[in-house]
Amino acid sequence: MVNLSRLLKMELLRARTDERPSIDFLYADSQSKQLGRGWHMSRAERGQIKVFIVDDNEDAANLLGEAMEYYGYQTLVAFDGAEALDAIGMAKPDVAVLDLGMPGMSGVELAQRLRETRASGDLLLIALTGWGQQEAGEASKSAGFDFHFVKPADPGTLSALIDEEAFRRRVAGRI
Numbered sequence: 001m002v003n004l005s006r007l008l009k010m011e012l013l014r015a016r017t018d019e020r021p022s023i024d025f026l027y028a029d030s031q032s033k034q035l036g037r038g039w040h041m042s043r044a045e046r047g048q049i050k051v052f053i054v055d056d057n058e059d060a061a062n063l064l065g066e067a068m069e070y071y072g073y074q075t076l077v078a079f080d081g082a083e084a085l086d087a088i089g090m091a092k093p094d095v096a097v098l099d100l101g102m103p104g105m106s107g108v109e110l111a112q113r114l115r116e117t118r119a120s121g122d123l124l125l126i127a128l129t130g131w132g133q134q135e136a137g138e139a140s141k142s143a144g145f146d147f148h149f150v151k152p153a154d155p156g157t158l159s160a161l162i163d164e165e166a167f168r169r170r171v172a173g174r175i
Contacts, residue, residue, distance in 0.1 A: 041163045046072030052093035053077045054084040056102040067155035081105025100129040108143040115144035
């Protein structure tokens with residue numbers, strides 16, 4: 001069993017903490033589908049991005065929320081889909097990290113509702129779930145998720161993905 005607290009501490013030590021923006025870009029290796037670590041936003045840049053984490057496992061949600069705060073993002077946490085749906089309209093996050101297997105409103109249903117209410121599709125939706133089967137990936141894609149990660153996900157990888165998407169959106173003029 002992996003000690004999540006130790007893993008998080010090790011990853012957080014690698015986080016970039018200076019205020020200088022990087023001019024490199026993040027790349028995806030088309031062979032391995034692994035994210036490169038060329039583009040990293042500064043903490044000041046990340047502070048402009050709101051990340052909303054929704055997971056019925058309160059410990060996992062809070063731990064990921066703390067990790068994202070450490071990286072510099074504004075972080076919001078909810079523990080069920082209905083609570084998230086109510087809060088998301090006021091919070092207007094840039095990124096939503098959703099667990100798929102929540103009781104009540106599932107992450108798939110929440111994603112579908114969010115896609116229906118967000119006109120331009122500017123919300124980055126990331127599925128973070130214990131379900132690694134192909135069917136789960138297909139369900140998350142059809143629900144409107146942009147990315148699908150299987151737990152436990154490396155907080156640094158999630159941060160790198162958010163950085164890359166923020167960079168792409170800035171280049172496209174959407175932020």
